[in-house]
Amino acid sequence: MTTPRLLPLAGDAPVERADAARNRELLLRAAADLVEACSVENVTMDAVAQRAGVGKGTVFRRFESREGLMAALLDHSETAWQASVISGPPPLGPGAPPRERLHAFGHSRIVTSLTHAALIRAAGAAGTRAIGPVSFAAMHVRFLLGQCGLHGDLGYLATALLAPLEIPILEQQLGPEGRSLSEVEAGWSDLVRRIVGE
Amino acid sequence: MTTPRLLPLAGDAPVERADAARNRELLLRAAADLVEACSVENVTMDAVAQRAGVGKGTVFRRFESREGLMAALLDHSETAWQASVISGPPPLGPGAPPRERLHAFGHSRIVTSLTHAALIRAAGAAGTRAIGPVSFAAMHVRFLLGQCGLHGDLGYLATALLAPLEIPILEQQLGPEGRSLSEVEAGWSDLVRRIVGE
DNA sequence: GGCCCAAACGGACCATGGTCCGCTTCTATT
DNA sequence: AATAGAAGCGGACCATGGTCCGTTTGGGCC
Numbered sequence: 001m002t003t004p005r006l007l008p009l010a011g012d013a014p015v016e017r018a019d020a021a022r023n024r025e026l027l028l029r030a031a032a033d034l035v036e037a038c039s040v041e042n043v044t045m046d047a048v049a050q051r052a053g054v055g056k057g058t059v060f061r062r063f064e065s066r067e068g069l070m071a072a073l074l075d076h077s078e079t080a081w082q083a084s085v086i087s088g089p090p091p092l093g094p095g096a097p098p099r100e101r102l103h104a105f106g107h108s109r110i111v112t113s114l115t116h117a118a119l120i121r122a123a124g125a126a127g128t129r130a131i132g133p134v135s136f137a138a139m140h141v142r143f144l145l146g147q148c149g150l151h152g153d154l155g156y157l158a159t160a161l162l163a164p165l166e167i168p169i170l171e172q173q174l175g176p177e178g179r180s181l182s183e184v185e186a187g188w189s190d191l192v193r194r195i196v197g198e
Numbered sequence: 199m200t201t202p203r204l205l206p207l208a209g210d211a212p213v214e215r216a217d218a219a220r221n222r223e224l225l226l227r228a229a230a231d232l233v234e235a236c237s238v239e240n241v242t243m244d245a246v247a248q249r250a251g252v253g254k255g256t257v258f259r260r261f262e263s264r265e266g267l268m269a270a271l272l273d274h275s276e277t278a279w280q281a282s283v284i285s286g287p288p289p290l291g292p293g294a295p296p297r298e299r300l301h302a303f304g305h306s307r308i309v310t311s312l313t314h315a316a317l318i319r320a321a322g323a324a325g326t327r328a329i330g331p332v333s334f335a336a337m338h339v340r341f342l343l344g345q346c347g348l349h350g351d352l353g354y355l356a357t358a359l360l361a362p363l364e365i366p367i368l369e370q371q372l373g374p375e376g377r378s379l380s381e382v383e384a385g386w387s388d389l390v391r392r393i394v395g396e
Numbered sequence: 397g398g399c400c401c402a403a404a405c406g407g408a409c410c411a412t413g414g415t416c417c418g419c420t421t422c423t424a425t426t
Numbered sequence: 427a428a429t430a431g432a433a434g435c436g437g438a439c440c441a442t443g444g445t446c447c448g449t450t451t452g453g454g455c456c
Contacts, residue, residue, distance in 0.1 A: 017422060017433060044412060055436030060414065128366070134375065156362075156385030157392075159371065163361035164354075168326070173357065177332065187354030194355075195392050215403060215452060242442060253406030258444065 024062050026052040031073055040070070040118040064126075071126035074119050081112050082136055098147035099196060105141065106188045109165050110181075114174075120167050137162055148196045157195065164188065222260050224250040229271055238268070238316040262324075269324035272317050279310050280334055296345035297394060303342070304386045307335065307363050308379075312372075318365050335360055346394045355393065362386060 016024070030052035034043045045066055049056040063069040090096035091104040113120065120127050128135065134142075134155070141158035150157065163169070165188065173179045179187075214222070228250035232241045243264055247254040261267040288294035289302040311318065318325050326333065332340075332353070339356035348355065361367070363386070371377045377385075 019422065020434060023434085045414085046412075049436090056413095057415080057417095057436055058434075061434075066413065125366070128370065152388060153381075153385050155375070156371075156377075156382075157389065159367060160358075160362040160385070160389050163364065163367050164358040166361065166364075166366075168323075168364075169357060169361050172326065173354075177353070179354075183351075184354075187351050187358070190350060191355065191358050191393075195389075212403090217452065218404060221404085243444085244442075247406090254443095255406055255445080256404075259404070264443065 023054055040122045067124040067126040070123040074123050098144045102144045103189050107185050117167050221252050238320045265322040265324040268321040272321050296342045300342045301387050305383050315365050
């Protein structure tokens with residue numbers, strides 16, 4: 001028993017038809033299963049469609065592209081992570097002093113990024129999107145920098161702090177450069193200290 | 199009249215056969231022409247092969263992949279840029295104080311990256327390669343940071359300074375974030391100032 | 397010069413991401 | 427319940443990156 005909105009507000013996304021919504025779920029489920037079974041890079045769009053029991057065209061209508069599908073998969077864990085940043089226990093969540101939250105943020109970000117590295121890579125540019133011009137992470141770091149009493153172009157500083165946490169750079173450091181995870185974490189914390197002072 | 203080396207040194211790359219070398223040049227030339235004519239993203243491997251008058255297999259044997267071919271194209275301009283950093287006029291080249299060189303380096307890097315943005319993107323991971331574990335840019339920044347009298351993990355700091363100059367980040371700043379080129383340059387210089395002091 | 401074989405070649409072939417369009421199904425409306 | 431038309435669907439089709447293998451060629455050696 002659905003309650004269709006009687007006065008659809010102008011500008012909101014057109015309501016998704018029931019079968020479309022069902023297929024979206026079917027596809028996400030199928031994709032998640034396949035990703036778990038084989039690795040991300042071995043999952044083909046045809047396979048996802050077949051497993052979900054829909055046509056290939058449907059996959060692309062719902063998710064635009066392979067990257068879009070992967071980004072949608074990523075969304076689940078990303079949302080959970082955002083929740084723990086916004087309202088989880090300190091020092092990652094609110095309650096700790098901003099400097100401490102910043103360090104916790106970086107370490108947490110490194111770990112979750114590496115955990116989902118393959119998916120993030122597969123999501124490509126579609127993974128870097130957020131509603132509005134800035135990502136959640138940039139917004140949060142910018143906020144924390146403000147709380148630390150910094151002045152200047154905090155938006156740029158936030159981007160600069162986030163940049164070395166991107167997957168390609170983390171992987172270069174952990175791979176060819178031969179750094180350990182704790183060295184990378186220490187390096188980032190050092191960077192933060194040099195920028196926010198103390 | 200070639201002078202074949204009589205005692206091939208162990209460990210150096212096997213000498214390239216004459217026809218292979220000729221085809222490499224042909225292919226690079228063809229690829230460069232096509233990139234100039236249509237944009238990078240419209241250049242197909244078949245087209246390059248056809249234009250060079252060789253088979254498709256040859257293209258892949260010489261350059262491994264599309265990314266490899268693009269990386270090879272990039273190599274020319276990249277080498278020229280490296281030369282101007284190593285031995286060009288100051289403040290980019292040697293002769294200016296290290297802080298000044300660092301700022302010049304960043305600005306120059308931003309401009310050349312944006313100039314070749316499409317090619318860099320098309321070169322993908324193959325573009326980030328260098329001989330040995332670190333890139334030329336990282337090595338140079340690390341060197342300048344040392345000259346500025348900094349202590350600590352200079353390798354990490356160099357990476358952190360380079361990261362916000364990567365193409366995806368520059369494009370996000372100039373695109374969705376709506377910053378101007380000079381704002382980005384100013385933001386980076388500010389970052390440098392906060393890190394090296396002064 | 398002639399021989400030999402490793403290296404290089406070419407283009408048919410394959411896998412996969414992405415598009416297209418005629419057919420089906422949902423749902424708002426009466 | 428019947429209707430209409432918009433939204434969704436499926437799978438044949440296309441483009442392109444990448445592989446494979448039978449054939450050709452360069453060049454060191456006698």
